[in-house]
Amino acid sequence: MARNKFDIDEELESPFNIRHFRRALVYIKRQKKPMIIAFVLSALSAGIGLSAPLIMQHVVDVTIPAKDKTGLVGWSALIFATIVFSVILATIRSRIMTRVGQDIIFEIRHDLFKHLQKLPFQYYDDRPQGKILIRVVNYVNAVSDVLSNGIINFILEIMNLLFIAAFMFAVDARLSLIILGGLPIFLGIMLLIKTKQRRAWQAVSNKSSNLNAYMQESISGIRVTQIFTREERNEGLFTRLAANARQTWMKAMYLNFLVPFTVDNLTTIVTTALFFVGLLWMGPAEITFGVILAMSGYAARFWQPILNLSNLYNSFINAIAYLERIFETLDEPVTVTDVPDALELPTLQGRVTFDDVTFAYEPGHNILEHLSFDIKPGESVALVGPTGAGKTTVVNLISRFYNVTGGRILVDGQDIAEATLQSLRSQMGIMLQDSFIFSGTIMDNIRYGKLDATEEEVIAAAKTVRADDFIREFERGYMTEVNERGSKLSQGQRQLISFARTLLANPRILILDEATSSIDARTERLLQQGLNELLKGRTSFIIAHRLSTVKNCDRIMYISDKGVAESGSHDELLALRGRYHKLYSAQKMEA
Template identity: 65%
Template sequence: MARNKYDEDEQLEAPFDFTHLKRSYVYIKKYQGKMVLSLVLSMAAAVFGLVGPLLTQRALDKTIPEKNVKELMLLGFGLLGFNLAATILGNIRGRIMTVVGQNIIFDIREDLFAHLQKLPFTYYDDRPHGKILIRVINYVNSVSDMLSNGIINFVMEILNMVFILVFMLMVSPKLTLVALSGLPIFMLVMFAIKKQQRRAWQDVSNKSSNMNAYLQENIVGARITQVFTREEENAEIYDQLNGKYRKAWMRAVKFSNLVWPATDNISTLIRAALFVIGLLVMPQGAVSLGVLAAMTGYASRFWQPIMNISNIMNNFINNIAYLERIFETLDEPVTITDKEGAEELGEITGQVSFEDVTFGYEKGINVLEHISFDVKAGESVALVGPTGAGKSTIVSLISRFYDIEHGRITVDGVPISDVTLKSLRSQMGIMLQDSFIFSGTILDNIRYSKLDATDEEVRAAAKTVCADEFIRQMEQGYDTEVNERGSKLSGGEKQLISFARTLLSDPKILVLDEATSSIDAKTEALLQQGINRLLKGRTSFIIAHRLSTIRNCDRIMYIDEKGILESGSHDELMEKRGAYYKLYTAQSA
């Protein structure tokens, strides 16, 4: 996938690889019984549909000349009955395959979503989210039809050709050879069109993916767009992407539209040749009107499965590329996961140790180098320093959002790499800089961290962080619906709700990353009282640029130059008159 590029095409040009099709059998085998039933129904419907020209031949050659009204009526009812049976069986088959197709979509999307939730932060940092979405939505839709209807239709169209060929041979072997004479011409036309047609539709998919990636990015950043009046520039970029998509679509449709006229023209020429050879070339009386009518009917039908098979193969080749992208996502390694033999952490006291830890987001570029420190259970530690020094990185490593390259991190003396992620993170309360609010009620958003929490527990957490008052003032209180990302809430309100969500989990280790950055001074003073009560008996890591909020912490660590430059209480660091002193006095001034 093109990383962080909405204007760069994915490479979808791939050979037809049966390996991917074979691997997809895991999604097919659950429904193979229904697919076999669908195939049987399709075969029966095809045979019933092919009886019609035989009945027409009988009527023209015998029944009508003999003026047998009773037989003619029977033939008419028979024709109606066979066509009706074919329609009913086809409808039943269609319903079965609709269910199968939707079940396959459900299974693939369920696996994709479950896997995407386990992927590390680095996966989402490196890729346009819109291009991830198009794999889960568009590619899965396309692939599911190939895995269900595509396979059945491919087998069915081959059987249709065999059935039609058998019926034609039953009517007239000589005219059957005439009907087959157009095949070489058809193959030449398809050979000239199909490769370009496949590439054209792959280009459509690429341009759709690019447009989707840019659209998703702009929906998320709509407010920033308006703040900086970027509407016209963004509209111009989108027009360019949209124009490329339209151009690609029109080119693909141009190639597709060549198939139908070519097939129709060849089919028309073959039917004309049947009449010419049957009436003018062959001996007089050798071919009856009924035989000609039956053969022209079968000849027109014979070309349909040929064209369908060609389209199905083209669709297969396209969808194999999509299937490869789906499996590529499913194969993306979950680098942050429970190692083999990982044990439950058990209830912790909250002692945290870093032992000679080195870490970098990119190989060869370290953010932290050889950091070591010990935090006692119940101790509060503030991390300060310039932007980008590694403060948020340290708390992310404690939660094991990333794996370290060198050293060891322990909680209560147990390496965090040796325990299950759930047992570690379930005892940590983490409030990141991004106060993400989900669509739903305020009650549901706070309860997100503890699904079995009672309404009273939710309100108690909200009161602790001074959120209860503004929530109760809303029209429906805690049952007030909020939009995705909390667009109707102020920045401070979102942070308070996020804070309540973190506190509700009753963590042994509390991480507050810029927890009060969007809260006014008056609310912050009240909130600080709640924080001080909450910190008692809990190990806490607090990142704050407002140094007045962390004066009472047991320890303050100044992070810079890939390590800890200073460490001590507020008074101790002020006496040193070092980096913390300069930062504090500058901020106070």
């Protein structure tokens, strides 16, 4: 399924079931103690509030007819005290649950981020970054209140209903049946809109995800947008996506508002029926005005918990759509991981062997087929060939960023599929064409791959790759703050900093994927001097389109037709007069 575009909805892999909510209860159980305290406070507040109609009944039927002014003042003071006490309890409870909600947010978000750190490259290849980001931020925020206040409030409202029903029947059973008469209508409406509500909120999550993905893509590519004057076109795309998000939101809210609309009207109807039956049918001979007044108070109180429960139900329906997305992400399989009893690799010598390796990003579309070669420790190997032939795929497989489809890859005779990822990747230095710079200082960026490195080691690595000179030209030198992706640096400067970061880790196997493509010829010559010393004793794989930069490698492999079409030294391949000779001659003529 195509999921790598901002305008394609992400359909759920499986329908929601109660198992998802049970999984959410794991986070709730961790907050059990404060939630119990909050529940007790809420129950006390609700219980105190239910005494008010009984006090009103006594005042109307007894205190006022007896003209007991002292008693009237006392009962009034008691009602005021119940209100104050309920407010105090509710405030304390609110503070507790705010903390609980934020703790739940933290734990879910932490688990999501931890899982995302382990997911293979394939997961990120298949979807926009914005659709991943919205799950970690927006969706977690959306479910936090339901998983904290929602659970407590649901239990409390059920208890409220039972208590109110008990008080009502204790006052007058006949009038209580009138109040309960609206329940079948309410339940019928809820059953009718239940499925529509879930689908509507799934649509909201889809359109919000699409909008977020496009915004992230647009911000990342703003320079390209302005270069090609795509502002108006992009505004049109954004308007369409925003309109879709608005339309689905309005439809979902329309269904949500049906519930309070129904409850409000049913409350009015049953209250009217209550007065009609009590005053006009039964009359004063059978029932007092105080009883009718108390029952009208309980009627409003009875339907209020139902309204609250319906709102909680709406929130739950909304949360289901987001919980489905959250748990879908958490259930995404970590396909590239340590096998049981994985081995810790010792210090590597650097021998790399491909043994009949086949690989495909998508089933049935092999990039490499039955690829075999053996690289000796300390040997420098250049991978050349046409774009899309699989050069980067080869080095990605050595780093085990993907699992091979068939065959095996060995380092020092050990199958890397049976080794721990940490012991493998910690001994590899990988320098990619897209040099990513993190927000922070230049010192922090170089030290990223070796956090315990001293300043002297950082500076030594920078000098080796010829980055020290331009770094010292900044006012704060190595403590210069750089923005995310290094927007204040040139592409060449970003690559040199990334080079220093890679080399600082002192890797046994070094991978350079078009690492010098954005460095000017003069800097590249200086860099090459330092690299020649560094590459001694280390196995290295170098991908480069400029063949002049790799002709001194021990071996050059021409990758084409899903394998190695030609292999040998620069002179051997020229003498062969095959594909490499043709490519090298073409570049020489262009120069």
